[in-house]
Amino acid sequence: MANNASPEATGPIAELVARARAAQRIYDSWSQEQVDMAVAAAGWAIIEPKRNRELAELAVADTGIGNVEDKVAKNHRKTFGLLRDLRGARSVGVISDDPARGIVEIARPVGVVCAITPSTNPGATPANKIINALKGRNAVIVAPSPKGWSTAARLIAFIHAQFDRIGAPRDLVQLLPSPVTKLATAELMRLSDLVVATGSQANVCAAYASGTPAFGVGAGNVAGIVDETADAGAAAERIVLSKTFDNATSCSSENSLVVVDAMRAPLIAALEARGAVMLDAAQKKALQSLMWPEGKLSAAVIGKSAREIAERAAAQDAAGRAGWLAIAERNPRILMVAEDGVGREHPYSGEKLSPVLAIYAARDFAEAASIVERIYAYEGAGHSVGLHSAVPERAMRLGLSLPVSRVIVDQAHCIATGGSFNNGLPFSLSMGCGTWGRNNFSDNMNYRHYLNITRVSRPIPERVPSQEEIFGEFFARHGAE
Known part of the structure; x- marks a missing residue:
């Protein structure tokens, strides 16, 4: 995996990243079954009804945006749908073996993920990114909107309590300290291995300019x-x-x-x-x-x-x-x-x-x-x-x-x-907008965006096409000059 932390990097953000890397090294050795247990733990941290409502009420109280009942529904539906999508998905070790092509695909973590999240969804969006990152055996540090910080902090406290039940390192999921500043967020982006940015176009542009591989989303309208x-x-x-x-x-x-x-x-x-x-x-x-x-x-x-x-x-x-x-x-x-x-x-x-x-x-x-x-x-x-x-x-x-x-x-x-239970789109709160929206992807962001894939290639019977197969139609229409 990449490692953007230079030996001389010091300070509170570098310390957060160092702790995340130490936790991720432990998590890297976990089996698919253990990883899926961590994913379920993080999901239950927000879906459990009392915790869900507490997060929704805190989000509206602190941001003044949206309404409690819909946030309760969003926290549950988006997280439950994501867990459905992830159920049975392979993200550890060999995830694909195609003998006809001689290709074996192996899932590898990206490392430490910087998750930038907006005030509009201060519970559901961090949860979505945390769960996807965990599915890929990554550590994740959330950089929330300042207005959404307390909701993200409560969510992560809930996740830590669930981690304690399964023996997962708490430092797999961390939060940028308050007050969240542009300088601290920029430092976190620089030191991480992957940035996933949802929110304002200023945040997305900063993510792309950070020097770290990044996924950002385009403007809605x-x-x-x-x-x-x-x-x-x-x-x-x-x-x-x-x-x-x-x-x-x-x-x-x-x-x-x-x-x-x-x-x-x-x-x-x-x-x-x-x-x-x-x-x-x-x-x-x-x-x-x-x-x-x-x-x-x-x-x-x-x-x-x-x-x-x-x-x-x-x-x-x-x-x-x-x-x-x-x-x-x-x-x-x-x-x-x-x-x-x-x-x-x-x-x-x-x-x-x-x-x-x-x-x-x-x-x-x-x-x-x-x-x-x-x-x-x-x-x-x-x-x-x-x-x-x-x-x-x-x-x-x-x-x-x-x-x-x-x-x-x-x-x-x-x-x-x-994503919905009655359509085939992946459950996500981060929608790529392609090059039209100045993005490098056009999918609903999902766990595969949080993976590196190593491909093992073995020899297969050679098949070299004839010149006629490649150029036959072209020659028939335009000649072989």
């Missing part, structure tokens, strides 16, 4: 298409579930809907029947002032409920106060705005991290796809696109033409994108 063949009620149900879950803190929550004209009236009616409210032009302008007071998305709305956002708008918009209070009184689930522009001058076309949804109109499916492409040229390229349609071929058209790593068909987008 998901758009969904609802075409003229969709079931308006079913589409609205899925959209509302996705857009309201944990107050739309997920990078996989829809930020824009592009609706084909023939479906606009029934879809809006179906959304409104489920608690969405369409704002008028004056309210749209007032909300924009609240959300982007200086051109940057305000913490005043991130992860807040639609009702709380309406109440804050009422406090700021004197002229429209009565209208906002009336909206708040209705306890809205989503605030919708009509939009037709894209780019910096149209901030609703970007990521909002709140239950605020921009609605675009399109003449037909082709124009809808074109609008999504324009949105992603501004922000969100590489992530994913949603589609609600009765025409299966349209999903393939999007997959062949749009700069996306996933096309989510007839599902609640934020639930489905990171």
Whole structure:
């Protein structure tokens, strides 16, 4: 494995890494059965209902983002789904033997993993990364968002208690000390063997620039298409579930809907029947002032409920106060705005991290796809696109033409994108966005990203193709000149 710690590296971060390396050397000798026991221990640390709720309550109290019940559901579902994916997966020793190719694959750990995690998911994301890292016999040090530090600290305390039950070294899982600083995080990235970064694009860029091999994720700004063949009620149900879950803190929550004209009236009616409210032009302008007071998305709305956002708008918009209070009184689930522009001058076309949804109109499916492409040229390229349609071929058209790593068909987008029990995507909270999103991978991050693979190659019967096999079709069409 790599070892980026230079002999002269000293200080508290170097000490953390040294302890992690010592623990990982012990863990490196563990069998698959022992490793799977460590994985189960870390999973049970967060899934046990009382601990799960404590973590969810602490996360909301400390960050002010999201809501407790959805975080409880997320902590359980994402972790339980990950454990399902890992069950029976080989990650120790020989993991593949292909006699026909003469190739044996051997799983090897990467070493010490630096896990950078966001404030939006201060329990679920560290748990996901810790479990994946442990599956590969790695040690992991979590570098959380400062707001999420206490939740990560509690999670790791729970993991340590479970480790004590199975005799695993506590130093396999550690936490960057508080207060978390950019300098300390940068030092941890430099000294680790692998960085996995989820969160702001600043963190991702820093990870890629650290000099250590890194996986980072692209910006979210998901758009969904609802075409003229969709079931308006079913589409609205899925959209509302996705857009309201944990107050739309997920990078996989829809930020824009592009609706084909023939479906606009029934879809809006179906959304409104489920608690969405369409704002008028004056309210749209007032909300924009609240959300982007200086051109940057305000913490005043991130992860807040639609009702709380309406109440804050009422406090700021004197002229429209009565209208906002009336909206708040209705306890809205989503605030919708009509939009037709894209780019910096149209901030609703970007990521909002709140239950605020921009609605675009399109003449037909082709124009809808074109609008999504324009949105992603501004922000969100590489992530994913949603589609609600009765025409299966349209999903393939999007997959062949749009700069996306996933096309989510007839599902609640934020639930489905990171893996679900009713789709085949791996459970993950870190979605690669490919080169479109300036990432080096386009998968849902999973345990294989935390492994080195050694390949043993043995000789097999030689097979050399003829010149005709290789060039026959080319020669037949264009000659052998």
